[in-house]
Amino acid sequence: AWPVAATAQSSGFTVGDIRIEGLQRISEGTVYNYLPVNIGDQLDPRRVAESMRALYATGFFRDVEMRRDGGTLVIAVVERPSIESFEIKGNKDIKTEDLQRSLRNVGLATGKTFDQSVLDEVKQYLTDQYFSRGKYAVRVDAKVEEVPGNKVKIAIDINEGKRARIRQINIAGNTAFPDEDLQEGFELKTPNWLSWYRQDDRYAREALSGDLEKLRSYYMDRGYANFAVTSTQVAIAPEKDDIFVTVNVNEGDVFKVSEVKLAGNMVIPESELRRLILIQPGDTYSRKFITATTEAMKLRLGFDGYAFATIDPVPQANNETKEISLTFVVDPKNRVYVRRVNFNGTTGVNDEVFRREMRQLEGAYLSNTAVERSKQRIQRLPFIEKVEVENTPVPGAADLVDVDFEIKEGLPGQFGGGVGYSESQSVILNGSFTHSNFMGTGNRVQAEINSGKYAKSYSFSHTDPYTTIDGVRRTVSLGYRDVTQFTSATSDFDTTTATLGIGYDYPITEYQYLSFGLSAQQAELATTSLGSAAEANDWVQNNGNPRTECLSQTDLTVPCSEYPNYSLFRSKFRTFELNTGWSFDSRNRTIFATSGTRQRLSLSYTLPGSEVEFWTVSYDLLKFIPIWRDFKLMFNIEAAYGEPLGDTTGLPPYRQYFAGGPDSVRGFRESRLGPKDSFGRPYGGNIKTVAQTELLLPMPEKWRNSARFSLFYDIGNVFSNQDINFVGPPDVNGVQHPVDYKFSYDELRQSAGVAVQWLAPLGVFRFSYAIPLNDERGDTATRYGDETEGFQFSIGQAF
Amino acid sequence: CDKDKDVDPPAELVDIVAKRNVQEIWSLGLGGDSENLRLALRPTVVEGTVYAASHDGEVVAVNAENGRRVWGVKTKLSLAAGPAVGSGVVVMGSSDGDVIALDASNGQQRWRKAINSEVLASPLVASDLVIIRTVDGHLEGLSLTDGATRWAVDEQVPRLTLRGTAPPVLAGDRIIAGFDNGRVIAVDVRNGDVLWDTIVNAPHGRTELERLSDIDSSVHVSGDDIFVVGFQGRVAMLALDSGQIWWARDASSYRGFSMDDENIYLTNSDSVVVAMRRADGAVQWEQSALRRRGLTAPTIDGDSLLVGDFEGYLHWLDKSSGEIVARRKTDGERITNAAIAQDGRTFVQTDSGKVIALRSTSREERTADSGQ
Amino acid sequence: CVHRIDIQQGNFLEPKDVDRVAVGMTRVQVRALLGTPMVADPFETQRWDYIYYLKRGRLADPIHRQFTVYFEEDKVVRVDRSDKASEKDGAATAQTAEKAS
């Protein structure tokens, strides 16, 4: 009770002055600011109650009292103690940092004012958190220790206890289908060998309701129209470590569909809607087909802007004849328009880079297919990790929505110097800068300075995906390469090439591009009679503008041919290539795609004026097929063929194809598959056929976008039908017999194994362990053997 | 890899001075692994024959004296409750919601009926009816001759309950049964009318766990008084005719209790055995040496109490003081249901389906009837 | 030629609704009948323009319709219906369900 009220005359008392006692942290100005009463006011019980409530509402005070001292109103307050220290012990499942962050928002952190009710709420919050993790035996106790100076120390001690497991899921009353089949798709499971990984033996109410829904559709998809789950019981063992779920069902009978009708306001021609109906009179009742029909109709209406249309299938069941007549009632609701399209969550990308991918325009009607397509196009940008989209209704306008994209940027690129490692070139010192969203413009810029043991290369390429509003992509690239051996395995071979190229890709439909490009190349090859393989020497001597120089000619007058084994063969030539291509790409993402297909066909042809003439064609297919639950199969097929033209004897050595290694047939050393030169080192061939089949295993949610685990089977090899006379290993008396590397099935090398890909800031790390299935161990009389390698690793560009 | 340890671990066994001799008379092994499914399979002894059933569907009748098999039958049902024997019929309930009745003399199947819900409480044979209680709060009276439903009663079941349900008990022409919502009801055995309905164990607290208020153990009727105990609630004495509560004390038990003229011997939910005076519930003694060992309800065996624990140990406590007087290890499997005492012998069934017959005598008595 | 997405803009009006707009109606009634006008000029607040504009791909010339409602304070005073550019069959508006390819 408030003493003042008691003593005040009925008319209350005027406040002469106000004095506040007990303030420590809060300043008087603050109290005056919140106090609804000031000097000169009439004070009656109502105003007093109001003031008390106002002061308590500030949350600063544990206790507030008002006294009257003559004409002065005295307010005695006791401030809430401040928290001096706060610690949590015994929490294992929930990390301390997460706890501290969420508790700080609730006001429980060092320095904040302490409020006992908040502490109780936190205890309840923690208990609920542990219940949701299945730890029902948890005990949370909080100790608050008063410390002089109105401060408190808080210690929360958590004893988590054992995690309750689902001991039994029992469906009672099912005669038509056995428990195992019904529980096949359930999320909740009794403990099994995968439980430690999937945590599926932990009870959660949402999961149970989800499973009941699956049970209902299992029955209703097979004709049990009035199947019903009569009741479910969740029982816990007294020791709170086991949980028993009992689902009591009443199956009812199998129903046939007698009749299918359409009703309601059909804004599009009825025939078109009728074509979408997947369930016909005479079929067994199936909810799956009914839902599929309604989805198809909704999608169709969505085309025309009726994004919020509803279609509900009204069944009338006749229990005697066990027949059901279905009426699909169409309600298009009003057509919805888009007011604004917003992009949130990114700071590093210009708005136009997203907006130009939009298939849904502002000021147009909302088409859900257009929005979905737009989301996919953004998701395919290499520098985007995750995209969510939501149509938020505009307040005050029933038919307007804003389309809000929530975009999470991924790894745009790297700027790195330092050490790179690749099988063929061992340690590479390189400075590479690759950015797929240079300055936020969405242009891809790549500059590379590369001085490996075998290859020095300086290259620059720039790709602008939108030179025109419709997305004509232009790529300009120029580069200089000086490679003593283009793969570390080949014999001495010096190639110096300077290239300049420009290419345009024209979108001809939503998923397909036609491309045209030109590239000019100035190349110079050099081989030595001693160190290089015979095949290489042949090529250099017969193509381009061959020249022979003597390495160690002491007497200039004597012609070089006198020193056959010390001569240096050199050939310099120019080529102008026309590159044309077609590509189809419907993958849902560029990195770690999970669905869709990419096909690329490209032809290049040397134009007149080239001193070395050849043509090449290559085709590659990348396809993702979901096979079972969330397992996916990935096919990666690559085939290429090239032929020399005119008086060129063979494809230039640096345009030969190689195989083996992480990107082709794993289990074989990089580029070691295919024809071997006279020293037994890979020479490459003009026919390449490689196929990789990978079974992608499902990944837990939080690693889905950054890692991939798969089992694979690779098959492939490189062949040559050019007129190059390859020779095999020297036989016992040193003679090397000719070898034919023509295409043949049993020469296709195969391997199987397991692979892991991890998207790290530096790029995509690829690890694979493979077992070659039909490798030829060691040199046989006629052929060089294969070089195999179980564990392979490489750092690749992600995009 | 469950590395978390128990919040508070079960008590360790301490060796004791044996003051009671225990002999195993016979034992037999039924199949069916029902570890920690906490079923209600418990042997029943009628006129010198022990009837027992196991989770894999095997039902046997053996001679109580020597354990020789009278008949055995495989029912291919996942039996979960029973057997209950009466009027020449043996009745069991299964996890999949079936009730099966066999002829007590030869095990031939009389009838079989599906009632669409798990049976976790031992059926009750009452004159020409058998009363079945299922986990969805359903009490049903079936005809003993052909299993036709005579009447049914349904009680509300809270969202989260304790595993197990209370078996119905016959008192005159009334069926008394406790339910998972903390209520005890009396039903007229003839027509299923609910005579009275008393809340013994009201739920309290914030979380669903705190609000658990099941009455999962069997009520005991003696004269006009009904004794009942609930989980996280109360032990109480009710009037048989009106259900009015005479006295009630705070107690928490899911295994239940047994009774003699003087006291109630109760195993509480912490597995502490408590003796309370029947008249007013005053606590006589408490034995907490076996704390948290998942003890069964006590069974009166002479002047001792027999309890089984979660590691298959049998313990005998002195009825007057609660002191532990004997201990014997069975097959190491959890003993979920209390033993049955009949004519000086006790029969107990472990979760792995092993049925053991024992006789225990106190040291002094031994000298008296050692000749038997 | 290079693929260009369809450009659809503005309100899709059913002929039967347009005919029902009458002088004297309030703004709320017009809005309930025809929906929110996509073009409402910031300066000319006394008129609502219901534009419908559809250009399929790069070459097809756009279908283009305009329906303007003039207000004085809150009442409709005048209605102006004009179909710009190539007018295919008038009644087609209801049926030209565009397929977003």
Added chain:
Amino acid sequence: CGGNKAKEIIGSADKLYEAARKASDNGNYRDAIAYYEALEARFPFSNPAKQGQLDLMYAYYRNAEPESAIDQADQFIRENPAHPRVDYAYYIKGLAQFERNPNFMERWFNADLSMRPPIDARKSFQAFQTLVERYPNSEYAPDSRQRMIFLRNRLAAYEVYVADYYLKRGAYVGAINRSKYTIENYDGAPQMQHALMIMSESYKRLGMADLAAETDKVIQTNYAGVSPDSVGKVGKEKWWKFW
């Protein structure tokens, strides 16, 4: 929790405040935060603690922890609504959500950040607005006004940038509405002229000559002599500017 450093420094509130001040001055904001937090925890009622709270906000802001800075500012405003330096708390709230300044690459290539979708620009604008309205003569008011103008122009530039895209794309209704949004919300921004020009052009393309003329009249009256290019044309027009 907090800073283990604080544990070593025992002693009075002033000593702690000193250590925090020194750390903050030489840019070591991480330690400064640790000291300030320790100060507030162990001597919550001492008067350096009050000043410490203000400095803690600044340390959070400079240590790129905008959420903590805003949280701390809100708590200060709630606890000391009448404090003479409460305007500083609003100022920090505005700064914490202000545009991030361009990183070294963006500065080197002088990328135009107004093309980026605005995230907290509106919240930052509101914080400065509260400061300017409630404490017009605060020492931070002039700078806040400047920042408000910058934000308004940045938001207007963004809107016009999008309107220009829709004009190029041929989505004339989209362009009109984006321009209209600029006109209605960012009055006074120099990009207003550009918005009007886009609107007029869109009306022309939609064949609505009367509204186009109307808009041209508005342009004439407000921007008679001013040539639009002075405002910085949208989009890239220099051929070598390949970004």
